[in-house]
Amino acid sequence: MKRTLVALFLIALAPRIWALNWGLPYVEHPDEPALVETVVRMVQEGDWNPRRFVYPSLSFYLLAGVVFLHAQWGIATGIYASIADLPLKTYLFTLAPDLYIWLRALIAILGAATVPLIYILARRMFDAPSAYLAALTLSVAEYHVQHAHFITTDAPTGLWTTLALLGIWNVAERGRLRDYVLTGIATGLAAGTKYQAGVVGLALGAAVAARLIDSRTTGELTRSEVTAHIRGIAVAAGLALIVFALTTPFAILDMSSFRRSIASTMTQYATNEGQGDFSGAWRLDGYARFFWEDGLLPSGVLLMAAGLPFLARCAPRQTMILIAAILVGLAPLAPQTVHFMRNTLPVFPLLILLASGATISLGRAIGRLQCLNSQPMKPQTVSNRVLMTLPIILGASALIAPQIQETTWRLSYWSRPYTLVQAADVIRAEPRGMLAAVEANPVQWANDPVVHPVDSVSDHPPEWYLSRGYRYLLLNEDRRRNQENYARLLESGMPLLVMPPRDLGLQPGPGGIVLDMGERIDLIPFTRRSARFGDSIDLLGYELQPGDLRSRITPLEGANLRIFAPGQSLQLNLYWRALTRMDRNLVLFIHINNQYDQRVAQRDLPLRLDDYPTSRWRVGELVIDRGDMPLPPLPEGEYRLLIGLYDAETGVRLPVRDQTAVELTTIRVIHTAPSSN
Structure with missing residues (x-):
């Protein structure tokens, strides 16, 4: 038995940990960062109060334990200096993908643990064939596998509802106090994971009723037995409340916040028409469509419907209790x-169990086998036995095969790179001399000096980008706004990567395209100023204006503003072209000299060292660099702006004709200067 349970757990775990890093660092499920940010804050502050009660707190505490272990591992391996280094905000893009993998692994383990438990429950309620079919079907059920990859409360809750039903069935079968204890604890754990899941404990009434009916039928019903059941129900209810309070203690300790959060959540579920998977009260058709298309799938629904009468005839008590648990679990929805269809996941394992029992019962009925026994009703030949068990095999295959097919597709789909991550790799692999505009999460490009995240690339025509030094465009179909500009951009650029539309199911992430718009230096209105440094690099010109120091290269749109206020910083774009392949990195120096040719300000900075040093430049490539520098509060007057290049290793300057520096332009400092652009 133990080996069977371990084997079933490992079988279930395999698809749940496959592609556990899917999509990262992008996080598509909005509930994942909501939970992660809460538990990271709890660990960093040492505060057990989640301060948000959209979900009960058991999941927060389990996840917080994993966050703490991950942080200690990160500190030991040098990833983090302290717990404070854990990123608190993710905004659907995480800077700590490893943390997400750790937390997803916990959800995967809890989801996989439901499989051996459903086997135990099915073995107790029905028999071995039903138990194996239920366990194997749940282990590969696409909807359960899918949500076991998300850091949410949905899939893990099924573990506790299944455990609660095990206790409920034990009450129906034996009626011992320990069975009520198990039911109460499991119900409290279910409610502590997802509020509405606690209603599964109401199915205890069906179990008690079944037990009392059996006793009355056999003439063994006594007052003491009734009293024992009443006492057992009280124990189960009390334990459920205690366990819920222990797992969500701040529902009491911070009751005002708890009430506000619950009221807000209930209002959202009652009034936010148009949100969720579908909307409208008592939309039973929506749930039926879900179970047909995504949950049990058509074969599962049909097998359950066809086999349910035979299951009810062969196992009436089991069927009644199982259906009661499912109905009370779905009733609050x-x-x-x-x-949201994910709210059905607490009872999803029970639905799989019901479908499995119905499938086995249907196969037995067709094969004329006894209800809960794989043996024929009377001795048969081997060939007859095969023929009589064939309907069971075919039914089981029809139940499980579509789930395997859907799960295989899901895992194959998630194993492919996320489109925006793949697009980023393509852009980074191309020459990086010019700018790029991308419709992608800005956090992904936070430290990139030439990539500009924008809301919608299609807001501007091709000429707008070409005249500002943009070469690469990443168009995200989820953000398309101007269809005319979008079409013109596609016509003007060369595709580097075509990302398939999301609805084709070929690759996770939004569809779109990465375009190389090429170089149109004639359209860029920078000030032309030619100078050749050695035989390696040409200066083509510059853009200049006063303004704050920039964290990335931005178009200055041909600016040549040379009047500065004292202390005002200088913004400078330099346009370069590589003449040869350079095996060394060059450093740019900028000197500000006064009328007496005395140096009053200086800055030395390697050309594009942060992302694209000269040793990586390609021959003939146009490269835009940022030469911003702060200026001291200079006296009024004119100042010469000189630039030059030198070898980073030797310090030897590159000659410019017979000089080692070139005067770029002059600037004037006055007490009253126009504001920066």
Whole structure:
């Protein structure tokens, strides 16, 4: 038995940890960062109060434990200096993908643990064939596998509801106090993971009723037995409340916040029409469509519907209790206006169990086998036995095969690179001398000096980008706004990467395209100023204006503003072209000299060292560099702006004709200067 349970757990774990890093560092499920940010704050502040009660707190505490272990591992390996280095905000893009993998692994383990538990429950309620079919079907059920990859409360809750039903069935079968204890604890854990999951404990009433009916039928019903069951129900209810309070203690300790959060959540579910998977109160058709298309799938629904009468005939008590648990689990969802299908996951394992039992019962009925026994009703030949068990095999295959197919597709889909991550790799692999505009999460490009995240690339025509030094465009179909500009951009650029539309199901992430718009230096209105440094590099010109120091290269749109206020910083774009392949990195020096040719300000900085040093430049490539520098509060007057290049290793300057520096332009400092652009 132990080996069977371990084997079932490992079988279930395999698809749940496959592609556990899918999409990262992008996080598509909005609930993942909501939970992660909460638990990271809890660990960093040492505060057990989640301060948000959209979910009960058991998941927060389990996840917080994993965050703490991950942080200690990160500190030991040098990834973090302290717990404070854990990124608190993610905004659907995380700077700590490893942390997400750790937390997803916890959800995967809890989801996989449901499989051996459903086997135990099915073995107790029905028999071995039903138990194996239920466990194997759940282990590969696409909807359960899918949500076991998300850092949410949905899939793990099924573990506790299944455990609660095990206790409920034990009550129906034996009626011992320990069974009520198990039911109460499991119900409290279910409610502590997802509020509405706690209603599964109400199915205890069906189990007690079944137990009392059996006792009355056999004439063994006594007052003491009734009293024992009443006491057992009280124990189960009390334990459920205690366990819920222990797992969500701040529902009491911070009751005002708890009430506000619950009220807000209920209002959202009651009034936010148009959100969720579908909306409208009592939309039973929506749930039916979900179970048909995504949950049990058509074969599972049909097998359950066809086999349920035979299951009810062969195992009436089991069927009644199982259906009661499913119905009470779904009942709180139906009256809501907003419906999320993931809220069905607490009872999803029970639905799989019901479908499996119905499938086995249907196969037995067709094969004329006894209800809960794989043996024929009377001795048969081997060939007859094969024929009589064939309907069971075919039914089981029809139940499980579509789930395997859907899960295989899901895992194959998630194993492919996320489109925006792949697009980023393509852009980084191209020559990086010019600018790029991307419709992607800005955090992904936070430290890149030439890539500009924008809301919608299609807001501007091709000429707008070409005249400002943009070469690469990443167009995200989720952000398309101007169809005319979008079409013109596609016509003007050369595709480097075509990302398939999301609805084709070929690759995770939004569809779109990465375009190389080429170089149109004639359209860029910078001030022409030619100078050749050695035989390696040409200066083509510059853009200049007063303004704050910049963290990335931005177009100055042909600016040649040379009047500065005292202390005002200088913004400078320099346009270069590589003449040969350079095996060394060059350093730019900028000197500000007064009328007496005395140096009053200086800055030395390697050309594009942060992302694209000269040793990586390609021959003939146009490269834009940022030469911003602060200026001291200079006296009024004119100042010469000189630039030059030297070898970073030797310090030897590159000659410019017979000089080692070139005067770029002059600037004037006055007490009253126009504001910066």
